[in-house]
Structures are given as C-alpha cells and as structure tokens.
Amino acid sequence: MSTPREFPKITEQGLDELRARLGKPITSQAEPWCHEATRDNIRHYAHGIGDDNPLWCVPEYAAKSVHGGIVALPSFLFATSRIISGYVGGLPGIHAMWSGADWRWHKQVRRNDEISTEAVLQDLIEHQTRFAGRAIQQVYRVSFFNQDGDRVADADSWCFRTERDHAREKGTKYAEVKSKPPHRYAEETLREAYALYANEEVRGSTPRYFEDVNAGDELPVMLKGPMTVTGFIAYAQGWGGLYIRANKLAWKLIDQHPGLGIANRFGIPDCPERVHWEPEFALEVGAPGAYDYGPERCSWLIHQLTNWMGDSGFLRSAHCKIRRHNPEGDILFLKAKVVRTWTEEGRNLVELEQAAHNQDGELSVLGGGVVELPARR
Numbered sequence: 001m002s003t004p005r006e007f008p009k010i011t012e013q014g015l016d017e018l019r020a021r022l023g024k025p026i027t028s029q030a031e032p033w034c035h036e037a038t039r040d041n042i043r044h045y046a047h048g049i050g051d052d053n054p055l056w057c058v059p060e061y062a063a064k065s066v067h068g069g070i071v072a073l074p075s076f077l078f079a080t081s082r083i084i085s086g087y088v089g090g091l092p093g094i095h096a097m098w099s100g101a102d103w104r105w106h107k108q109v110r111r112n113d114e115i116s117t118e119a120v121l122q123d124l125i126e127h128q129t130r131f132a133g134r135a136i137q138q139v140y141r142v143s144f145f146n147q148d149g150d151r152v153a154d155a156d157s158w159c160f161r162t163e164r165d166h167a168r169e170k171g172t173k174y175a176e177v178k179s180k181p182p183h184r185y186a187e188e189t190l191r192e193a194y195a196l197y198a199n200e201e202v203r204g205s206t207p208r209y210f211e212d213v214n215a216g217d218e219l220p221v222m223l224k225g226p227m228t229v230t231g232f233i234a235y236a237q238g239w240g241g242l243y244i245r246a247n248k249l250a251w252k253l254i255d256q257h258p259g260l261g262i263a264n265r266f267g268i269p270d271c272p273e274r275v276h277w278e279p280e281f282a283l284e285v286g287a288p289g290a291y292d293y294g295p296e297r298c299s300w301l302i303h304q305l306t307n308w309m310g311d312s313g314f315l316r317s318a319h320c321k322i323r324r325h326n327p328e329g330d331i332l333f334l335k336a337k338v339v340r341t342w343t344e345e346g347r348n349l350v351e352l353e354q355a356a357h358n359q360d361g362e363l364s365v366l367g368g369g370v371v372e373l374p375a376r377r
Contacts, residue, residue, distance in 0.1 A: 004284070007164040008093030008259070010134060018090035018138075019124060026119040030087050033240020034079040037072045037113045041238075045076045048238025049299045050224065053202050055311055065205060065311045072109040073306060074315045075299035077144055077153055079239050080115040084142040084157050085295050087242050089121070091136070092259030094161045095272065095285050098294030099137070100321040101157040103302075107150055108314070114147040122156065130173040132162035132286055157295075167286025173324070174288040183329045183359070185226065193331055196223035203310030209376040210348035215340050219352070222304045222334040227292055227326050232276045235296040243271035279328070289327035297322060301354050301367040304334050308352075309371045316349065318369035324362060331359045339368070347372050 034041045039059065046056040051073060054061035062070040078085050086098035109115070123139040137158050144153040201220055225231070236244060243260055245253050254261035254269050261269025264281070275282040279290045298320040305315055326332060336354040343349065353368040 004165070004168065007095075009163055009165075010091060010094055010136060010161065014091045014094075015124070015136070018121075021089065021121045022124065023120060023122070026083065026089075026121070029117070029119060030082040030242075032080045032082055032115075032117075034076075035114060037076060037080075037109050037111060037115065039070055039111055041079065042070060042072045042076055042111065045079050045238035046073050048235040049075070049296060049303055051303045051306075053306065054204070067108065067110070067311065070111040072111075072113075073299075073302070074103070074105055074153075074318070075295075075302045076109065077115065077155070078295045078299065080144065081117045081119070081142050082240075082242055083117070083119045083140050084155050085239065085242060086157070086159050088138050088140075088159050088161070090138075091161050092257070094136075095132075095164045095167070096138075096159040096161055098322070099158055099160050100319070101155055101295075101298050102317070102319045103153060103155045104317045105153045105315055107146070107152045109146070109152055113152075115152070116145050118143045118145075127160070129160070129162070131171050132160075132164075132167035133170060134163070134166070136161040162286070164285040168284055171286045174286070177288040177327075185331075190226070193223055193226075196221060196333075200307070202307050203313075205311050207312040207374050208308070208310045210341065210343075210350070210373040211376045213338055213341055213350050213373065215338050217338040219304060219308050219336040219338075222300070222307070223331070224300050224334065224356075225326070225331040227328045227330045227332075229277045229290055229328055232290070232292055232296075232328075235293055236276070239293070239295060241273055243273045245271070282327075287325050287327070289325075289329075291325040291327045294322055297326065297356075297365050298367070300332070300334060301356070301365065302369070304336055304354065305352065305369050305371060308336075309373065312374045314372040316347075316370040316372050318367065320354075320365055320367035322365050324364055326358065326364055330364075332356050332364055333358075336368075348375050349373075 043057045056073045088096045119142045122141045125137040127135045129135045139158040141156050264270045282290045334356040336352050339351040339353050341350050350371045356364045
C-alpha cells in the first residue's frame with residue numbers, strides 16, 4: 001500500500017498574510033464564467049440545477065409574463081462571480097470547501113444585462129470541526145451591478161479552509177459512511193423518489209397571493225438526485241466551476257498558482273476541484289466520495305422558493321448553511337414551510353425556512369428566505 005502524500009499545513013505566517021487583506025477591495029478578480037445574462041447563459045445555469053421553469057428558459061412564455069421577457073433565476077449570479085462561488089485567496093495548498101451564503105436581491109436581472117461585481121474579504125473565523133480539526137472560515141462580500149450601475153444584489157459567502165491530511169487521517173465526521181458499502185437502490189425506491197419529479201409544481205403565471213399564505217403552510221417536497229458525477233458536471237457546465245481549464249489555459253493557471261496543481265495518478269498537476277468527479281481524490285481530502293458543489297446546493301434551495309412563489313413573486317433574500325457532503329449515490333429531499341407573514345413599507349413579505357435530508361435522514365443543508373408576494377386587493 002502506498003504512503004499517503006502530505007499536503008501543506010495552515011501556518012501562522014499564512015494567516016497573518018491573509019489577515020492583512022481584510023477589508024481591502026479585491027482589485028484583481030478571476031474572470032467570471034458569465035459577463036452577461038444572455039438567453040443561453042441563463043438557460044444553461046437553470047438546466048444545470050434541474051430547473052425547467054419557462055420564465056428562465058422559454059422566450060415565448062416569458063414574453064407573455066408579467067416581466068415581458070426572460071429574466072434570470074436569482075441563483076444565476078453565482079455564474080457572474082468566482083469569488084462568491086468559492087475562489088479564495090491566501091493559504092496556498094489548503095483545501096477550500098464552500099459552506100454557505102446569505103443573499104439579498106434588490107432588482108431583477110433581465111435578459112442581456114451585463115453584470116459587474118465588487119468584492120472584499122470580510123472576515124476570518126477559526127473553528128474546531130469534526131471533519132478536519134482546525135478550520136478557518138473565510139468570508140467574502142460581493143456586490144452585483146448591472147450595466148446602468150444599479151445594484152441588483154449583495155451576498156456574503158464563506159469557505160472553510162481545512163488541512164487535507166488531518167481530514168483524511170483524523171477526521172471523524174464520515175468514519176461510518178466510509179466503512180459502508182456503496183448504496184444500491186431498488187427500482188421501486190427510485191420510482192417512489194421520481195414521483196416527486198413527475199409531480200413537481202412550477203407555480204408560473206398563476207399568482208400566489210399574500211392573503212392566501214399563512215404561517216405553518218408547507219411547501220411541496222422537492223427532490224434532488226440521485227447524485228451522480230454526471231449531475232455534478234451538468235452543474236459545472238452552467239456555472240463554470242472555479243479552476244476547470246484545458247491545455248494551455250490549465251498550464252497558465254497552475255504556473256501562476258502552483259498550490260492549485262496536485263498530481264493525479266499520471267503525475268500530472270491537476271486542479272483540486274476534481275474532488276467533485278474523482279472519488280479517489282475526494283477520499284484523500286477526507287470527503288466520503290465525489291460530492292456535489294456548494295453553490296449548486298444553495299441554488300437548489302432557491303429553486304424550491306422560486307417554484308413556489310410564481311412569476312409575480314420576488315425573492316428578497318435567501319440563506320443556506322451546508323452541514324455535510326452529498327456524495328454520489330445520495331438522494332436529497334428538500335422540505336420548507338412558512339414561518340411568518342408581514343407587511344413592511346408597502347411590501348407583502350413571507351419568511352420561509354428550509355431543511356434538506358438525504359435518504360438516511362441525515363441533515364444536508366439548512367436554509368430559508370424572504371419572498372415578496374402580490375396582494376389580491
């Protein structure tokens with residue numbers, strides 16, 4: 001059996017260099033996957049999370065909607081900033097796991113809007129975790145603007161920086177999962193799960209009126225999965241990924257940032273993002289196997305809210321906190337309910353809370369949001 005390779009460690013010098021960046025605008029940002037909210041870019045992102053809402057994807061439908069044309073799904077903005085998606089600076093060679101976000105939307109992103117961003121490293125917080133012992137939570141704030149200079153959204157997102165060796169050798173969070181054989185599903189089990197896809201309701205052009213909503217109302221359960229590497233790649237096609245490059249561009253990225261290049265089984269430096277499609281490498285960093293993307297899971301929660309609110313609703317805010325990895329083979333069930341309703345400054349607002357568990361009842365992610373709905377009167 002080969003000796004496990006050793007990865008870099010978190011050092012005080014590295015942390016001091018990172019602290020020096022706190023509060024300073026990030027002037028050199030990695031180029032985003034999408035500069036504009038084109039028809040195709042919006043559709044690719046929507047399909048990457050399994051969202052076939054015609055408001056994002058079908059021009060003929062959108063033209064007859066209250067918006068008069070295609071608009072972007074709220075989570076599309078992940079594709080317009082690699083920083084909000086987990087492109088972290090500092091601590092070279094230390095693993096980064098996207099772990100949560102707080103979003104606030106101010107204005108709809110319409111077809112062909114050009115999006116620019118401003119970003120800052122907002123906070124560094126040290127934690128002790130079951131996954132990897134010492135972990136550094138790295139929090140970024142990003143503001144999004146359209147071509148007219150209007151602020152369309154703000155968001156805080158965070159990654160946990162962890163030592164790969166500690167997570168692999170001493171982490172206890174997934175000890176039981178790693179000892180189990182791969183889960184295999186009976187056809188009947190899959191048929192029962194797929195019934196949720198068959199019956200998934202997109203509210204669409206039928207308004208959901210504020211007066212018809214009450215605290216305690218439950219949303220339809222939403223299915224995501226079963227998780228496959230194919231699904232993870234489908235998301236990366238719409239979102240763009242962080243470090244996915246080919247040939248000369250892959251070489252240039254690793255040449256500029258050597259900590260990104262981790263040798264694969266051929267001895268070729270390759271990106272750390274392959275934990276999402278290479279089970280063997282995922283195990284090396286302490287994960288239970290190839291797993292989904294964090295922004296992808298946040299987008300699933302938002303998908304549940306936009307399905308429910310309909311074309312006339314507006315998602316004011318949403319948040320999520322990831323609690324465990326979703327390795328390939330997992331199935332996720334998203335549940336949500338109304339917490340409260342109120343009117344503020346002429347807006348009819350509904351707060352919802354969400355939680356998603358896998359097929360074994362293990363908590364995967366917590367979330368929620370605030371939706372503005374039209375009034376019947």
